[in-house]
Amino acid sequence: MRPRARLAVAIAALAAAALPSSGAEIPLNERRSAYEDMSRDNKSMQDDDTSNPGMLAVLDGEALWSAPAGASGKSCADCHGDAKASMKGVAARYPAFNDNANRPVNLEQRINLSQEQDQKAPTFAYESKEMLALTAYVAMQSRGEPIAPPADPRLQLFIEKGRAAFNQRQGQLNLSCAQCHDDNWGKHLAGNTVPQAHPTGYPIYRLEWQSLGSLQRRLRNCMIGLRAEPYAYGAPEYVDMEVYLMWRARGMTLETPAVRP
Amino acid sequence: MAARTLINVPQKARRGEVIQIKTLISHIMETGFRHDNVGRPIPRDIITSFVCTYNGETIFEAALYQAIAANPFITFHTVATESGTLAFKWTGDNGFVQEASAKITVG
Numbered sequence: 206m207r208p209r210a211r212l213a214v215a216i217a218a219l220a221a222a223a224l225p226s227s228g229a230e231i232p233l234n235e236r237r238s239a240y241e242d243m244s245r246d247n248k249s250m251q252d253d254d255t256s257n258p259g260m261l262a263v264l265d266g267e268a269l270w271s272a273p274a275g276a277s278g279k280s281c282a283d284c285h286g287d288a289k290a291s292m293k294g295v296a297a298r299y300p301a302f303n304d305n306a307n308r309p310v311n312l313e314q315r316i317n318l319s320q321e322q323d324q325k326a327p328t329f330a331y332e333s334k335e336m337l338a339l340t341a342y343v344a345m346q347s348r349g350e351p352i353a354p355p356a357d358p359r360l361q362l363f364i365e366k367g368r369a370a371f372n373q374r375q376g377q378l379n380l381s382c383a384q385c386h387d388d389n390w391g392k393h394l395a396g397n398t399v400p401q402a403h404p405t406g407y408p409i410y411r412l413e414w415q416s417l418g419s420l421q422r423r424l425r426n427c428m429i430g431l432r433a434e435p436y437a438y439g440a441p442e443y444v445d446m447e448v449y450l451m452w453r454a455r456g457m458t459l460e461t462p463a464v465r466p
Numbered sequence: 467m468a469a470r471t472l473i474n475v476p477q478k479a480r481r482g483e484v485i486q487i488k489t490l491i492s493h494i495m496e497t498g499f500r501h502d503n504v505g506r507p508i509p510r511d512i513i514t515s516f517v518c519t520y521n522g523e524t525i526f527e528a529a530l531y532q533a534i535a536a537n538p539f540i541t542f543h544t545v546a547t548e549s550g551t552l553a554f555k556w557t558g559d560n561g562f563v564q565e566a567s568a569k570i571t572v573g
Contacts, residue, residue, distance in 0.1 A: 250539075253488075255474035258537040261492040264470045415495075415536035 231387055231401055236457060239400035239465060247412075251464035259341060259410035259462025262334075262417045266342025269335060275326025281339075284323065288346050296344035297352050297459055300448045302359045308441065309363050309448050312340055313419060331438035337417045341408050344461040352405070352459060354452045367449025370442060376433030397466075403454035404447065406463020413466065420447055469493060473554065475568040479546035487518065487526075488541040491556055491564060497532040513558035516540055521550040530558075546572045 240248065254260050271282040285291040300309040303318070310318065316339055317328040329336035354360065371382045385394070386402035393399065407420040414422075421443045425435040436442050474488035491513070498510025510532065518526040526542045553567045 253474070255472045255488055256490060256539060256541075258490060258492075258539070260472055261470040261490065261537060264472075265492075412535075 229387065230453065231390070233456070236401060236403060236454070238403060238405045238457060238460065239398075240406070240460060240463065242398045242400060243464075243466065247464055247466055251406075251460070257410065257462060257464055259408070259417055259464065262338045262341045262408075262410075263345050263462060265334070265338035266340070266345075269339050270342055275320065275324040277323065277325045279324055281319070281324075288343065292343045292346040294347050294350050294353070296347040296461065297350045298355050300363075300444055300451065301355050302357050309360060309444055311420075311444050311447050312344065313421075314439065314444070316340065316343070332419060332422060337408050337419065340419065341417060341462050344407065344459070347459045348461055350459050351456050352451055352454050354448070354455055360448060360452075363445045363448045364452050367445040367447070367452075370446055371449055376428065376431030378431045380431050382427065402450065403457055404450045405454060405457050406460035406465070408461065409463045409465050411465050417462065420450075469556075469562075469564045471554070471556075471564060471566040473566050473568045475552055475570055476546075477569070478571045478573065481546060481548075481572050483546045484543050485546050485570075486541060486543050487552065488539070489516075489518075489554055489566075490537065490539045492537050493556075493558070493562075495530075495532075495534055495536045495538065499532065511559045511562075513538060513556050513562065515557045517555045518542070519553045519555075520544065521548065546570065548572050 240251065243251075250256050250258075267288075269281070270288055271280050273280045273283075282288070296312055299315060300311040301315075302308070303310040303315070305318075306314075313329075313331065313336055316336070320326045320328050329339070374381045374384075382402065385399050390399050390401045404420050404423075407423070408417045409423070410417050411423075421438055424443055424446060428435040470492045472488075472490040474486075476485050479485050493513050494511060495513065496508055496511040498508070498512075500508045502508055512532060512534070513530045516526075516528045516530060516538075517524060525544050528540060530538060549570060549572045551567050551569055554565065556562070556564045
């Protein structure tokens with residue numbers, strides 16, 4: 206059987222096994238990072254900063270942090286100082302509510318807002334080398350910190366939107382995110398362990414991609430797997446999902462830059 | 467952006483000790499076998515050679531080909547013989563050259 210056909214059969218079997226959906230969220234004390242499902246080699250690749258390929262992008266991000274940009278001639282460091290102090294814990298609380306946008310913005314969007322409004326510089330495209338590098342550098346300052354979504358009542362609506370999307374069946378395979386990641390985590394889909402889908406290490410270095418990628422790239426990945434049409438990068442639907450996923454992973458430890466197979 | 471390297475060499479070692487050296491370099495390692503979304507071939511752009519010298523003497527070299535993944539991670543062992551410098555050089559397509567070095571104290 207061709208791999209794609211085999212995958213389809215596996216997904217169909219999984220869908221049948223999952224009915225009726227329990228619809229229950231994973232109890233807080235049973236949550237685990239997909240790090241724990243990795244091989245010993247992959248774990249050691251993530252743990253050693255001189256073998257973690259995500260650290261190459263972090264070095265690029267560190268250079269961007271202190272490079273002047275745009276009409277203001279200012280660098281990130283000119284306003285924010287040493288990222289090790291000023292950016293500690295920031296990635297752990299994004300997406301956060303933005304007053305001007307009147308909705309949550311994720312870390313990538315926040316970086317672009319600062320470039321546009323403060324640096325008067327052109328913004329970075331999603332998944333561009335620069336955007337991934339700067340996000341990885343900022344997010345790495347929160348490595349080891351617990352994920353701490355802000356206790357902002359204005360976010361509640363977006364948590365609910367994200368949760369609804371997470372439980373919504375979609376695509377030609379007619380599966381919801383929850384059917385795999387809430388109801389069947391730890392089981393196998395073809396050769397892979399179904400993870401609980403906690404965004405603990407983004408941007409991640411995925412060996413399959415041979416590059417760093419954002420959470421939205423990973424979400425597109427799953428949508429294409431369901432044969433649903435992915436949203437455009439930066440779409441509010443993705444940000445709502447990010448808000449929900451970070452809330453769902455609250456208290457878990459950030460690992461950025463994480464390595465995944 | 468320029469290539470980035472990460473080198474892991476023990477700072478100190480005993481004479482005669484076998485030490486592990488780990489090197490990582492950022493490079494896309496584009497195979498030359500792929501096509502873009504309108505069918506044009508994407509030209510090959512890979513690292514073709516890696517050399518490590520220990521106080522000027524070549525102790526390890528490798529030829530790299532298209533099957534090597536992006537951001538090549540090369541790790542190998544050597545015997546710590548004397549204090550000095552381990553120098554690393556990667557060369558590749560389109561005039562790519564990157565160098566790095568690390569000091570080691572052997573006592």
